[in-house]
Every structure is written in C-alpha cells, then in structure tokens.
Amino acid sequence: MENTRDKLIHAAFDEIFSHGYQGASLSDILAKAGVHKGSMYHFFANKKEMALASIEETILKRNMEKYRYVETNTNGFLEEFYTRLRDTSVRDFKRGCPIANIVQEMSNIDEDFNVLMKSIYGAFRANIKAILDKAIEVGEMKPCDTAKLALFITSTIEGAILAAKASGNAQDYVDVIEELIEHIEGKR
Amino acid sequence: MENTRDKLIHAAFDEIFSHGYQGASLSDILAKAGVHKGSMYHFFANKKEMALASIEETILKRNMEKYRYVETNTNGFLEEFYTRLRDTSVRDFKRGCPIANIVQEMSNIDEDFNVLMKSIYGAFRANIKAILDKAIEVGEMKPCDTAKLALFITSTIEGAILAAKASGNAQDYVDVIEELIEHIEGKR
DNA sequence: ACAGAAATTGACCGATTAGTCAAGTGTATG
DNA sequence: CATACACTTGACTAATCGGTCAATTTCTGT
Structure with missing residues (x-):
C-alpha cells in the first residue's frame, strides 16, 4: 500500500507533467492522490516544495534504473x-x-x-x-x-x-x- | 505611435515568452501595455485569442525577415x-x-x-x-x-x-x- | 457642427487559487 | 489505561484569476 507522501509525489508529478507546474492545480493533485489538503501541508511546506520533491525523486529514480x-x-x-x-x-x-x-x-x-x-x-x-x-x-x-x-x-x-x-x-x-x-x- | 492592439500583441508575447501562457497574468499584460481591461476585450474575445494572435503574428513576422x-x-x-x-x-x-x-x-x-x-x-x-x-x-x-x-x-x-x-x-x-x-x- | 461608430474607462462579478488552522482520529509506547 | 505523537479532516481566508458591462470619451465621415 502506497503511503500518503508517495501518493502525493506521484499525483503531483503526473499533473505537472501534463499541465506544467504553474498549470497544475493543487486541488486536482489532491483529488488524484485522494488526499486532503491539510494532510498535504503536513508533509510539504507548500506547492513548490512538493513539486520540487516529486520532480527530483521521480526523475532520479528513473535515471537510476535507465x-x-x-x-x-x-x-x-x-x-x-x-x-x-x-x-x-x-x-x-x-x-x-x-x-x-x-x-x-x-x-x-x-x-x-x-x-x-x-x-x-x-x-x-x-x-x-x-x-x-x-x-x-x-x-x-x-x-x-x-x-x-x-x-x-x-x-x-x-x-x-x-x-x-x-x-x-x-x-x-x-x-x-x-x-x-x-x-x-x-x-x- | 503604436496602436492599442499592437501594444497588447507585444506585451502579451513578451509576458508569455517570459512566464508561459498559463503563467502570464492578464493584468500584468495590461499593465505592461498600458491598456485597460475593457479595451483589451474590445479587440480580443478572451486571453486565449489574444495569445494565439500575438504568437502567430510575432513569429510569422520574424520568420518572414529571417x-x-x-x-x-x-x-x-x-x-x-x-x-x-x-x-x-x-x-x-x-x-x-x-x-x-x-x-x-x-x-x-x-x-x-x-x-x-x-x-x-x-x-x-x-x-x-x-x-x-x-x-x-x-x-x-x-x-x-x-x-x-x-x-x-x-x-x-x-x-x-x-x-x-x-x-x-x-x-x-x-x-x-x-x-x-x-x-x-x-x-x- | 453633428451623428454615429469606435475605442476607452474602471468598477464589479463569480470562480479558483494557494495556504491556514483548530479540532479530530489513529496508533504506538509507557 | 493513559499519554503523546503522527496524521487527517474540511471549513475558512485573502488574493488573484479571467471576464462583463454600462457609462463615457474620442475619432471619423458627412
């Protein structure tokens, strides 16, 4: 079972990949992840920190395998x-x-x-x-x-x-x- | 003297070039152009139409010269x-x-x-x-x-x-x- | 000069944005 | 059982978003 932080990382990356960082809606990310807003702010200081984390972790992991x-x-x-x-x-x-x-x-x-x-x-x-x-x-x-x-x-x-x-x-x-x-x- | 429509085309292109279409703020474009909102909606149906026009006209003109x-x-x-x-x-x-x-x-x-x-x-x-x-x-x-x-x-x-x-x-x-x-x- | 069109002004609207927070639940440890 | 910490909930805020529009000014053709 994927934990809350991972759900957010994945949903955020996918939304940003689709709509860009600025175009990515926080509420859409939350809906996709099935996570409530306050929960997200428990793990990340703000939208940008979540985005940076999702980009870094996702891409570094891919490159590692590739x-x-x-x-x-x-x-x-x-x-x-x-x-x-x-x-x-x-x-x-x-x-x-x-x-x-x-x-x-x-x-x-x-x-x-x-x-x-x-x-x-x-x-x-x-x-x-x-x-x-x-x-x-x-x-x-x-x-x-x-x-x-x-x-x-x-x-x-x-x-x-x-x-x-x-x-x-x-x-x-x-x-x-x-x-x-x-x-x-x-x-x- | 540049007319209102041209001011908007130029300001829109520059803002979009800098911040992307989604990141380009309509009020910033208007401020940069020195044009009021209602005036802009006299020339364009909405933000998107202005953006499309500014991109098409600016790039086609550049290519023509280039x-x-x-x-x-x-x-x-x-x-x-x-x-x-x-x-x-x-x-x-x-x-x-x-x-x-x-x-x-x-x-x-x-x-x-x-x-x-x-x-x-x-x-x-x-x-x-x-x-x-x-x-x-x-x-x-x-x-x-x-x-x-x-x-x-x-x-x-x-x-x-x-x-x-x-x-x-x-x-x-x-x-x-x-x-x-x-x-x-x-x-x- | 006058009429009518074109252009401009700026207040206003509902929707959406990121972000806040007090209250609540769940769980692990003493 | 009780205390403590991690996590979750969802209502709320202020700011900004794109967009509307009636009133007004400026321009243009006769």
Missing part, C-alpha cells in the same frame, strides 16, 4: 544505447520529456527550479558521457571529446521529442534518432 | 545559414525559444494551441528545407532527403537552445551548433 546497464555490461555499450534510443515505447510524445518541459517552463522564472533542473539535466548529460567513455574504453569507438558529444546527443534527443510533440507524429522522433545514430557511427 | 535571404541570394546558402546559426546575439538563452516553449507547454493541453504550433513548427522545418534545397540546386551539397535533414537540424537547434537554458551557459549552444555544422558538412 542507466544501470552501463555499470554491469562489459561490452556492446553503443548497441545497447542505440536499442534504448530507438525504443519508442518508453516515450510519451503527447506530453514530451518531463525534464525539457520543466526546464522550459521554470528555469528562467524560479531559482530553485533552475538549480534543480540544472542538476538533473547535468546528470542526463553525465549519463550519456559515461556510456561514450565506456565505449571508448573497450574500443567500440575512437577517442573523442565525449563531453561535447554527449551534449550534442542529449540536445538532439530533446529536440527530437519536441519535434514529435509539435507534429503529433512519433515517426519524427524515429527519423531524428536514426540520423543521430548515423552521426555517432561516423565517430567509430 | 529567411528572406533564401529568396534573394543566388549562392552561398550554406555559409549564410551557418553564419546565422552561429549568431548568438539573436538568441535569448534565458527564456529559450518561444516556439519550443509554447509547444512544450500547450500542445498537449489545448487543441487550438496545438494546431497553431504544429503550423509554426512546420513552417520552421519548411524554411530550413528550402535552404537545403537551394544549396543542392546550386551544387553546394549532394542531393539527399532534405525533409529529414531539415527535421534533424531543427531538432538539434531546439535541443541546443534548451541545453543552454538548462545549464545557463550559452557556450553549450555554440558547441552543439559546431557539431551540427560538421554533420551537415559531411553531406557535401
């Missing part, structure tokens, strides 16, 4: 990376990427969000860089500036998700990813 | 394109890209915004494709699937702006753009 294979694998880093990139089933092209959404909405209007998203987006880049470093380490790839390449890859991924969201066509994501993979393959 | 050179030039399409891509002075890395911001915020929650942004993002892609087609026409580039390449380019640009917004570092944009240009150069 990039664990880099620690356990001993080879095939790039192929595994490509497979995951191509997997559209983990994507939500209607809502887009939660990281990008919140950066876009909040980074320039609230310093606390700015700090959090800088850290989360930085972790995203670091995860991709770790894959590239591993690939180079085991000789799947020529040495290169992996920080810059990781930046390029994350940018293109985010852009691809946005393109699919704008057009309503998941194929746009696939097309961008294929060209991105070609680009990376050129560095082997 | 890509006019494609019609007038007779060669050097790619070099001119690179120069403009590299020009960070036209970018606002704090607020990001207005197109991307509104797509992220609104495409999945309001059908009217969705339709408008699909059209605007589509025009963005079409403009880039036109440059590539011209470049191929005059032999600056080998023939290729310009629709897909344009999609890749727009995605990467949007991702680059987002990366710079997330990190607060304009250099991230520059780095992505340089790698993107290398990628395009590979197609010559």
Whole structure:
C-alpha cells in the first residue's frame, strides 16, 4: 500500500507533467492522490516544495534504473544505447520529456527550479558521457571529446521529442534518432 | 505611435515568452501595455485569442525577415545559414525559444494551441528545407532527403537552445551548433 | 457642427487559487 | 489505561484569476 507522501509525489508529478507546474492545480493533485489538503501541508511546506520533491525523486529514480546497464555490461555499450534510443515505447510524445518541459517552463522564472533542473539535466548529460567513455574504453569507438558529444546527443534527443510533440507524429522522433545514430557511427 | 492592439500583441508575447501562457497574468499584460481591461476585450474575445494572435503574428513576422535571404541570394546558402546559426546575439538563452516553449507547454493541453504550433513548427522545418534545397540546386551539397535533414537540424537547434537554458551557459549552444555544422558538412 | 461608430474607462462579478488552522482520529509506547 | 505523537479532516481566508458591462470619451465621415 502506497503511503500518503508517495501518493502525493506521484499525483503531483503526473499533473505537472501534463499541465506544467504553474498549470497544475493543487486541488486536482489532491483529488488524484485522494488526499486532503491539510494532510498535504503536513508533509510539504507548500506547492513548490512538493513539486520540487516529486520532480527530483521521480526523475532520479528513473535515471537510476535507465542507466544501470552501463555499470554491469562489459561490452556492446553503443548497441545497447542505440536499442534504448530507438525504443519508442518508453516515450510519451503527447506530453514530451518531463525534464525539457520543466526546464522550459521554470528555469528562467524560479531559482530553485533552475538549480534543480540544472542538476538533473547535468546528470542526463553525465549519463550519456559515461556510456561514450565506456565505449571508448573497450574500443567500440575512437577517442573523442565525449563531453561535447554527449551534449550534442542529449540536445538532439530533446529536440527530437519536441519535434514529435509539435507534429503529433512519433515517426519524427524515429527519423531524428536514426540520423543521430548515423552521426555517432561516423565517430567509430 | 503604436496602436492599442499592437501594444497588447507585444506585451502579451513578451509576458508569455517570459512566464508561459498559463503563467502570464492578464493584468500584468495590461499593465505592461498600458491598456485597460475593457479595451483589451474590445479587440480580443478572451486571453486565449489574444495569445494565439500575438504568437502567430510575432513569429510569422520574424520568420518572414529571417529567411528572406533564401529568396534573394543566388549562392552561398550554406555559409549564410551557418553564419546565422552561429549568431548568438539573436538568441535569448534565458527564456529559450518561444516556439519550443509554447509547444512544450500547450500542445498537449489545448487543441487550438496545438494546431497553431504544429503550423509554426512546420513552417520552421519548411524554411530550413528550402535552404537545403537551394544549396543542392546550386551544387553546394549532394542531393539527399532534405525533409529529414531539415527535421534533424531543427531538432538539434531546439535541443541546443534548451541545453543552454538548462545549464545557463550559452557556450553549450555554440558547441552543439559546431557539431551540427560538421554533420551537415559531411553531406557535401 | 453633428451623428454615429469606435475605442476607452474602471468598477464589479463569480470562480479558483494557494495556504491556514483548530479540532479530530489513529496508533504506538509507557 | 493513559499519554503523546503522527496524521487527517474540511471549513475558512485573502488574493488573484479571467471576464462583463454600462457609462463615457474620442475619432471619423458627412
């Protein structure tokens, strides 16, 4: 059974992912979580603190799972990376990427969000860089500036998700990813 | 002297660019425009109609100016394109890209915004494709699937702006753009 | 100058917002 | 059984939200 705080974290993340932080109604979050208002204020100081907690915890947990294979694998880093990139089933092209959404909405209007998203987006880049470093380490790839390449890859991924969201066509994501993979393959 | 409607269009666009559509306060827009509420409702049916008008008119006008050179030039399409891509002075890395911001915020929650942004993002892609087609026409580039390449380019640009917004570092944009240009150069 | 239209003013409305809090319930420990 | 702490309930507040509208001023064409 999920406890009250977890219910709130999940409902808040889902509402924010759907409507943005500013567009997320506190009463809708409470209704979705099945939690009363006073109860929420027992766990969080205010809407913003709940939002920050829900974003940080949810995204960090996802990333933990998503990039664990880099620690356990001993080879095939790039192929595994490509497979995951191509997997559209983990994507939500209607809502887009939660990281990008919140950066876009909040980074320039609230310093606390700015700090959090800088850290989360930085972790995203670091995860991709770790894959590239591993690939180079085991000789799947020529040495290169992996920080810059990781930046390029994350940018293109985010852009691809946005393109699919704008057009309503998941194929746009696939097309961008294929060209991105070609680009990376050129560095082997 | 700017008329009332234009004042509203400009103030609305600026407020929306800064705080998003949902975060943009009508009274702030009115204060910035120096226009009273009833006056605004004389020109627009509601907040949303004003927002849609301000977004469409402002972005279409910008694009008109931005890509006019494609019609007038007779060669050097790619070099001119690179120069403009590299020009960070036209970018606002704090607020990001207005197109991307509104797509992220609104495409999945309001059908009217969705339709408008699909059209605007589509025009963005079409403009880039036109440059590539011209470049191929005059032999600056080998023939290729310009629709897909344009999609890749727009995605990467949007991702680059987002990366710079997330990190607060304009250099991230520059780095992505340089790698993107290398990628395009590979197609010559 | 005058009529009529266009534009402006600003008070007002109901709905919704995030946030407060006193009272109550449940549970674990002495 | 009793005390204490964690948690829950839901009514309440003040502020803000987008939106309405009748009265008034300004502009325009004849």
